[in-house]
Amino acid sequence: MDGTSATGQTGRTSATEETRGTSATGQTRDGRSEGDAVVVTRGLTKRYRGGQLAVDGLHLTVPAGSVFGFLGPNGSGKTTTIRMLMGLIEPTSGTAHVLGRPMPRSARAVLPHVGALIEGPALYGFLSGRDNLLRYDAADPTADPRTRTARVTAALDRVGLTAASGKKARAYSLGMKQRLGLAAALLRPRRLLVLDEPTNGLDPQGMREIRALVRELATDGTTVLLSSHLLDEIEQVCTHVAVMARGRLITQGPVAELAAGARGRLVVTTPDRADAARVLKEQGLADVVADGDRVSAEPPARDLAEVNAALVTAGVRVRGFAVERASLEDAFVALTGEGFDVAG
Known part of the structure; x- marks a missing residue:
């Protein structure tokens, strides 16, 4: 067939x-x-x-x-x-x-x-x-x-x-x-x-x-x-x-x-991109990525309120602070260790 x-x-x-x-x-x-x-x-x-x-x-x-x-x-x-x-x-x-x-x-x-x-x-x-x-x-x-x-x-x-x-x-x-x-x-x-x-x-x-x-x-x-x-x-x-x-x-x-089952991303929206990225790294967060007015990282195992407090204490103007839900694509990459080949 x-x-x-x-x-x-x-x-x-x-x-x-x-x-x-x-x-x-x-x-x-x-x-x-x-x-x-x-x-x-x-x-x-x-x-x-x-x-x-x-x-x-x-x-x-x-x-x-x-x-x-x-x-x-x-x-x-x-x-x-x-x-x-x-x-x-x-x-x-x-x-x-x-x-x-x-x-x-x-x-x-x-x-x-x-x-x-x-x-x-x-x-x-x-x-x-x-x-x-x-x-x-x-x-x-x-x-x-x-x-x-x-x-x-x-x-x-x-x-x-x-x-x-x-x-x-x-x-x-x-x-x-x-x-x-x-x-x-x-x-x-x-x-x-x-x-x-x-x-x-x-x-x-x-x-x-x-x-x-x-x-x-x-x-x-x-x-x-x-x-x-x-x-x-x-x-x-x-x-x-x-x-x-x-x-x-x-x-x-x-x-x-x-x-x-795939971990989401912590996303911080701020005009102080460089300072936010530095603080997140100092707090031990992995895979910190800055893009425009958004800085993202893998969510930490500890209380997120502590991370937010560290940003505010450092003078970072936090306009948004949230963990975005993982997508199916995130899960796929996490499971296979590779991107999705659209040739299918």
């Missing part, structure tokens, strides 16, 4: 904890049964010819009803993992269960309940957008041909392509092709929707519309597994997140918990 549109555990865990999997009772660490998850992998590994280890012992749990963000820099193993989950490639070892069934052995039973857009849609360029969807729907043996036209019309409307539905697909922009691929994935109600970079090529308005659609699908009960290189997108739309690096799972859990 390369290039085609086809039919966690909620507590934050370290990589070491994740390799231990679930408890003997078959529950994740928040007490949720594995039966409540739509995707469960245990020790999932993929090694290509030549010894390249793409995915290394992955333990992943995607809770039902979640919007699950899948993050990682280029070469981290995200797409390889998704391809194994969809039955496109065989794992070298380990197990993957989707909708409670082993993959790829149960692909024929599972995939009719899964919508997927992986590495961009494969389209017939000489056909219109509408005719492409009619072809996709006709290829589904479970689809009722009597209601085919209605399904295609509804899918086009849902992704905002009704007006362009008669245009040949080869004339579509990248963003329009992404929308058409998403429409193909939504021709039938799905229990799981797997999206690989769904906003790729979209303008800001299109990105907002797709995010709203993902939220709507989740509200309707569809679990969404979303791979993206846009950290702000994950923060805006996802309830849970998993971070991979160099083929291994670094952590997974609720987005809010992951961001909260």
Whole structure:
């Protein structure tokens, strides 16, 4: 299904904890049964010819009803993992269960309940957008041909392509092709929707519309597994997140918990930038950075009131003093020790 549109555990865990999997009772660490998850992998590994280890012992749990963000820099193993989950490639070892069934052995039973857009849609360029969807729907043996036209019309409307539905697909922009691929994935109600970079090529308005659609699908009960290189997108739309690096799972859990696990920054707003930076260093604060009228540093372990008092005693005019919440990007850098590669 390369290039085609086809039919966690909620507590934050370290990589070491994740390799231990679930408890003997078959529950994740928040007490949720594995039966409540739509995707469960245990020790999932993929090694290509030549010894390249793409995915290394992955333990992943995607809770039902979640919007699950899948993050990682280029070469981290995200797409390889998704391809194994969809039955496109065989794992070298380990197990993957989707909708409670082993993959790829149960692909024929599972995939009719899964919508997927992986590495961009494969389209017939000489056909219109509408005719492409009619072809996709006709290829589904479970689809009722009597209601085919209605399904295609509804899918086009849902992704905002009704007006362009008669245009040949080869004339579509990248963003329009992404929308058409998403429409193909939504021709039938799905229990799981797997999206690989769904906003790729979209303008800001299109990105907002797709995010709203993902939220709507989740509200309707569809679990969404979303791979993206846009950290702000994950923060805006996802309830849970998993971070991979160099083929291994670094952590997974609720987005809010992951961001909260990274330390924020103490930010002092003052016209006396140089003096403020000097005092913060004298107080033992690390990573002091001055930028404009803001001086930031890692928060100290002791009472922040003492730091503020030291600034005032030194004659620094403090106009703002606060600890800013860590972002998901801060958490990612703290976990992986590297910046986020937008090549994804």
